[in-house]
Amino acid sequence: MKVLNELKYSESHEWIKVEGSKAYVGITDYAQDHLGDVVYVELPEVGTDVAAGDQCIVLESVKAASDVYTPVSGKVVEVNENLSDNPGSINENPYESWIMAVELSNPAEIDSLMSAEDYEKICD
Numbered sequence: 001m002k003v004l005n006e007l008k009y010s011e012s013h014e015w016i017k018v019e020g021s022k023a024y025v026g027i028t029d030y031a032q033d034h035l036g037d038v039v040y041v042e043l044p045e046v047g048t049d050v051a052a053g054d055q056c057i058v059l060e061s062v063k064a065a066s067d068v069y070t071p072v073s074g075k076v077v078e079v080n081e082n083l084s085d086n087p088g089s090i091n092e093n094p095y096e097s098w099i100m101a102v103e104l105s106n107p108a109e110i111d112s113l114m115s116a117e118d119y120e121k122i123c124d
Contacts, residue, residue, distance in 0.1 A: 001123060002029040004095055008110055009119035010071040015095065018110060023072050024098040027059070027090065030123045036063040038090045041083040044100055048076045052109050057099055059090070072109045074102040 007015045013031035017024045032038065042058035050056050050070045057068035078101035083089065089097045104110075114122070 001033070001120075002095070003116045003120050003123075005116045007095070007116065008071070008113035009116065010069065010113055011122060012069045012071075014068060014071050016071050016110070016113060017098070018104070018107075021104050021107070022077065023074070023102045023104055023110070025068075025070060025072075025100050025102060026098040027068060027094055028119070029094050031066075032091050032094045035059060035066055036061040038087045041087045041090070041099065043079040043081075043083065044076050046076055046079060050074060050076060050102060052106075059087075068099065070100075070102060071113055072102055072104055072106070074105040077101050077103045 007017050009015055013028045015026050015028050038059050038061050040060040044056045051073045054070050055067040056070050059066045080098055
């Protein structure tokens with residue numbers, strides 16, 4: 001299982017990468033491994049307001065459908081359209097295949113997310 005030190009993590013296996021006031025969200029290597037081959041990604045609409053903990057993405061794999069939750073609050077400002085044509089890229093490189101970007105409305109929420117070290121502990 002690969003975990004990147006520069007990211008923050010949620011208990012529901014999402015990662016977040018903050019760049020200024022924007023946060024990129026994806027699923028972890030652990031999550032994609034347990035999900036299996038991703039065959040479809042239901043992206044949120046740009047402009048949607050989300051609150052931390054909201055279900056906002058659905059991933060379908062050969063095994064099952066799985067909800068993805070936003071670890072932070074804000075407005076969806078970008079979605080990764082490449083996933084519509086190539087959902088399997090999430091399996092190939094989950095940390096490069098971000099799903100959505102959120103303009104943060106409460107940057108302090110980032111402090112409640114886990115470090116790489118803490119995330120590894122819950123996965124063991």
